Amino acid sequence: MIKVDNLSFSFPQKELFNNISFTLEEAQHCAFIGTSGSGKSTLIDILMDPERYLFDGKLEMDPDCTIGYVSQFSELDNTKETTVFEYIGEPFIKLQNEIQSICTEMETSTDIEPLLEKYQFALDALDAIGGDDFESNIHKQLNVANLMKRRDSKVADLSGGEFKLIQVMKEMLNRPDILIMDEPDVFLDFENLNALKKLIHSYKGILLVVTHNRYLLNHCFNKIIHLENREIQEFDGRYIEYNFSLLQTKMELQELAVAEQEEMERNDTIINNLRVIATYNSDASRGRALKARVRFQERLEARRIKAPFVEIKQPNISFGVDNEMEDAIVVSVHHYSVGFDELLLDNVNFEIKSTDKVAIIGANGTGKTTLLRDIFKNNHASIEINADVKVAYLSQLQGEMLKDANTILEEFIDAGFKTYDEIGLYLFNYGFEGETLSQKIESLSGGEKNLLQLAKVSASKANVLLLDEPTSHLDTYTQLALEKAIEKFKGAILMVSHDFYSVVNGMDYVLIIDDKTIRKMTLPKFRQMIYDSHFDKDYLETEQKKKSVEMKIELALKNTDFELAKGLVEELEELIKWL
Structure with a gap:
């Protein structure tokens, strides 16, 4: 359906792709992965609108091929009075109304020929998207996502996660030849994430999905396209098999590398011996032998194995603490309640100790972000922060903590750094270097923005971290680096997250939102609850x-x-x- 052949593309300050090639074919559900800022969203833009870009290479696509798209940054239009059913069924309803209008016009028109042509065209368009069964198809999708109860709700009343799911349904029901989704999982709670998994499995067309979500990667795809260091790697199979293949390759390369290193060390010894001999013996044959050995050593160096998909550099995330606290209460929440049009949380009580690592778990729209923001602002009567505490906050709304108009350098001068050299040295650990430091925040990918937020949190040396969806948009390598940083951190963490792996790999316990209040749950019990709900009996073990x-x-x-x-x-x- 789509064939990319030796495609290359660069921005003025950055080369993105160098002679990349891949194909997308019928029935493939493909995960598109790669580190933040590697160019995944740009490549999607090229596939969707190649005329906008000047690229080298070939892009072959059926001229009649239709492409559907679900953006990572879609926003809910709160002014809409449209119901969920009307929103999903919009293209069907529009065609039905058009057909009805043509029929009405035919009743009084004397020139019926062009109307018959319009009528047939509309019927064909309706048939192409399954128009005869459109109502039952919408109901099937709503049932798959467990959202049938929302059928007649206003779109404006949906949570962000629910809105994302109905966007996915709408695009799927339009039946494009290829459906592209750019991080459709961001901010979805576990129930909605499971619903997205079911929608992906139910879809019969070609899917290309940018995702870093380890749950979806492990359970939804039969092909992997990996973009890294300007190169593409294709793998026909599941993500878990792809990782196994990488491990095998890593092992082979490491074994070869050890053998090569031993060979180079032997050659070094011979070169050194020949040089010693050359100092007191000027025989020409000795000189030729030395030059031959040096050339051989250079060839060994030149053919060292390079593996851009095996050893990918992780950012060096590290949360240092200026003021480590002994066993003390750092955050107290007593009889906390909050609501807007309706009560979200009522009579919430908990305490966080100085080294506790805690996740707040709850469905989309239950008040988690509001609670975390209230703790950060510390202006709520029900919240008390220890006087010796320094708090740092990472927001899921990236514009809340980063100014789009700033360059990366300006952002960190505002954060208290003294010189550009100091900033450059610090951000090198996070993968930002050279000309990228002069980029404006607004030009960065979602993953790069979240990584910058993590860098600012780290630079604060705070002893209490409030992290709201810290893994959102982060590639899997950065997620693993974040987990390591959390494990080593000597302070307290309160984290809102829907990422199952980050919670079970890094937290001490969870606070579950249940019936508008919060209860504490041990990590083993939480893990078992998730596995009992969504996996086979022996999967966890x-x-x-x-x-x-x-x-x-x-x-x-x-x-x-x-x-x-x-x-x-x-x-x-x-x-x-x-x-």
């Missing part, structure tokens, strides 16, 4: 075994024990087959 084997393989590779690693890889392969 098998996934834990998989993680254990992966850690053993990592240790074996660190110790260059390749025989042990190969045996463990066979064990890992069996677990992956089961999963």
Whole structure:
């Protein structure tokens, strides 16, 4: 359906793609992955409107091919009085009204020929999107997403997650040849994320989905396209199999690298010996032997294995603390209530200690962000912050903490850095360097903006971190780096998150929003609750075994024990087959 052949494209300050090639074919559900800022959204723009871009290479597409699109930044129009059914069914209803209007006109017209032509054209358009069954199709989609109860609700009354799901439904029901979705999972709670998974599985057409969500990646796709370091890698299979393939490649490359290093060290010894001999023996044959050995060493250096998809540089996220506190209460919430048109939270009570790492879990629209923002502002009578606490806040509304008109450099001068050199040295750890420091915030990807927020939080040296959806838009490598930083942090964290993996890998316990109040739940109980609801009975145990084997393989590779690693890889392969 789509074939990209040796495509190259650059912005003035950045080369994005260099001779990339891939295909999208019938029935493929493809995950499009890559680090933040690697050019995924730009490549999507090129696929959707190639005439806007000057690129080298070929883009082959059926001229009749239709493309549907769900943006990562779609906003809810609160002025709309449209119901959910009317919103999803808009293209069907519009065509039905057009057909009815043509029929009415035909009753009185003397020139019926052009009207018959318009009538047939409208009928064909309606048939192309399944018009005869459009009402039952909408009901099927609403039932898949467990949103049938919202059928007659106003669009303006939906939560952000619910609105995202009905956008997905609307595009799917239009039946485009290819449906492209750019991070449709951002900010979805776990129930809505599971609904999105079901919608993806129910879709029969070609899907290209930009996502960093590990739950969707592990359960929804049969093809992976990976964009990294200006190159593309295609993999026909599931994400879990792709990661296994990368691990095998990493092991092979590391074994080759160790052998090459040993060869180079032997060659170095020979070169050094020849140089020593050359100092007291000027025989021409000795000089030629030395030059030959040096050239051989240069060739060894030149052919060192390069693997852009195996060893991807993670940002070095680190949350330092100026003022470590001993076992003390840092945040107290007592009898907290909040609401707007209706009560969201009522009589909420909890306390956070100085080293607690806690996730607030709840459905979209239940008041989590409002609570976190009230704690940050510290102007609510029901909230008390310890006097020795310094708080840093990461907002899911990126414009709240970053000024779009600022350059990256200006943003960090505003944050208290003294010189541009100091900023450059600091942000190098986060993957920002060179000319990128002069880019305006508004030109960055969603992932890059969130990474900058994390850099600002880290620079604050605060001992209490309030993180609202910190993994949103972050690529999987940065998510893992964030998990490591959270694990090492010596202060307290209160985090709103719908990312299951970040919660279970980094938190001590969770605060569950239930019936407008909050109750504490241990991490094992939360993990079991999620697995009982959404996975097979033995999935949790098998996934834990998989993680254990992966850690053993990592240790074996660190110790260059390749025989042990190969045996463990066979064990890992069996677990992956089961999963």
